[in-house]
Amino acid sequence: MYIDTIHDAIIGGEDELRQQLLEYQAILDNASLGIIFTRDRRFRHCNPRFSEMYGWPGNELIGQSTSIVYPSEQAFAALSSIAGPILGSGQRLDTELQMKRRDGSLFWCRMLGRAIDPSDHRKGTIFIVEDITERKNAEQALLRAHEELERRVQERTAELAMANARLHAEIQERKLAEQQIRYLAQHDALTGLPNRRLMEDRLEQAIEMARRHQGRVAVLFIDLDRFKPINDKHGHRVGDLLLQATAARLRKLLRAVDTVSRFGGDEFILVLPEMQSATAAVEAAQRVQGALAQPYFIEDHALSVTPSIGISLFPEHGQDASLLIGCADTAMYHAKKAGRANVQLFDPAMKT
Template identity: 70%
Template sequence: MPPAVARQCHQIHADGTGSPSGGLILSASINHNPPSEGKLQLRDTLLEYQAILDNASLGIAFTRRRTFLHCNRRFSDMFGWESNELVGQAAGITYPSQAAYDDWIRIATPALRSGQRLDTEVLMARRDGSTFWCRMLGRLVDPGDSSKGAIFITEDITDRKHAQEALLRARDELELRVQERTAELAMANARLQAEIQERLQAEEQIRYLANHDALTGLPNRRLLEDRLEQALEMARRNGHQVAVQFIDLDCFKPVNDRLGHRIGDLLLQAVALRLRGLLRAVDTVSRVGGDEFVLVLPEIHVAKAAGDIAQKVLEALSQPYQIEGHELHITPSIGISLYPHDAENGERLLTAADNAMYLAKRRGRGNWQLFDTGARA
């Protein structure tokens, strides 16, 4: 019967997790032979261990009390030392400074003593003082007794770190360019919107000026004729009447000649303001000449209503005007025509109202008159 054989196994995991992935398993058989033969086997086993460690692609080091006990060739090459030169050296010599080592100790010690695997990226220093980035995995040999030392597995990640940093810089630069371009586009869009708004405002101003009197802001003759046609069309559908009142200011020319055009313009603006305050929303007040105004009054049910409005206009415009220290007095002469009694289209209604206004002039001014076919001017 063959003699009993005992097998001694040593397992080193690259990630320190106990997982078979990435681990180093060292196995040797120890026969219970005479001592001399056992020593030979132990020596061979240690040589095998050393060969495995020296050919590992990762740096491996054993430390105790923050001093190197052993390291493989890859670890010493990584830091620019010979393996035997690191043995007995303080672990801090592989860091850029004592302060950097102390900082790392403050991070590593709690993790190691808790039995956890240390996994960190740290800036290390070679023998010549140059630095490189290193990923370091570490675990205590015995989590219950830190005095037994620790094993560390290191990997030079400088190229990867630089690639990551370059990628981050490229991303930041791209984001900056995107932000700058976005800002440029936003500014360009804002300028474009401003230009569009200015153009729309200019077009609106042109349309407004085309339809309104520049001095008083009232509708001009063009807009008056359009409003009158609308009122007549509605009156035809609903069976209502439309009144047109033609207003001429009495004695306006002497005021204008005596006090100047500026005072005359201010007086016209004051008259326009009073007229606006007298009318309904559906009514139209228009300036058609120097001191001539026309009112279009739709939805008139009885002729008397037109006369009542004319009387209000007469009384309102006859009140004194205080303009730049001058008290001014004027009166209106008002002529009234009615649809459909006096005419059935806008042009003839305006002519009829104009004739009635001249009738008011002949009858002493400062009054209103209905159109009378027998009293044409």
């Protein structure tokens, strides 16, 4: 029975060893890199990828000198002189070199190698080879392009001096154009006031600042009463001049921290940070109302318009720009319904 147990253990060990060998062989067979085992500078084993790269059937390589995959005996000797000390010291060989296929064509490889036992070279060496021809070709193409560029630069130095002056002038012109584009993207073309996008950005900044310092921000939504009849009667030119005059009056009322924006048509929005109270916001709106209600003299026309103004406050009426603008707009419509030419502070009941 003891002999049977030993026999079973041996059989089991052989099965396990056979399974491990099958797994290792599967790894070699499916590796994307070429792998070879050499001893005494002769091939002892290679995987399918190595055979594919070099154009040699694996069974024909076995036993042959490893020099057959080098461009020349000199190249083989040069690598041997470098590889010997490295492998003998137990370090990993890592080099790039040209190698030769069976048909004589050359290609670039990256070769990694390590001795199985650095103290006994007779036990052989494992090499891993990667085809880096495409990378090398790209590097060489890049180098050639760089050299060509350097040549052209040297040939055209005098031309570039003049071109540089022209380019500097063009850059300055482009900067001015970009500044103008940015300005137009953020400002109303008719009045020069910040447009809706810029106003909303500044309102969000004011809200964030007020949130940090437990402050208030007031939003005043202004609509000019009976602007359309003036526009229809006197024409769009007079209507545009009236909007410009309104914008000029609003600018004069602002503090440095305030923002006035043309929201659209005959609607304007004022963003007033650092408001102490709802009463202060109403007082500010009343000053705006008084200033805008004064007569306008435009092209021999004496024109009068009055504003309807709605007010919303952060944080009482909303936590973001969109909500505050909506509340101020609602309050403005209530000012219209109340007979125009008046100020209304938003109340949640207005939405019911």
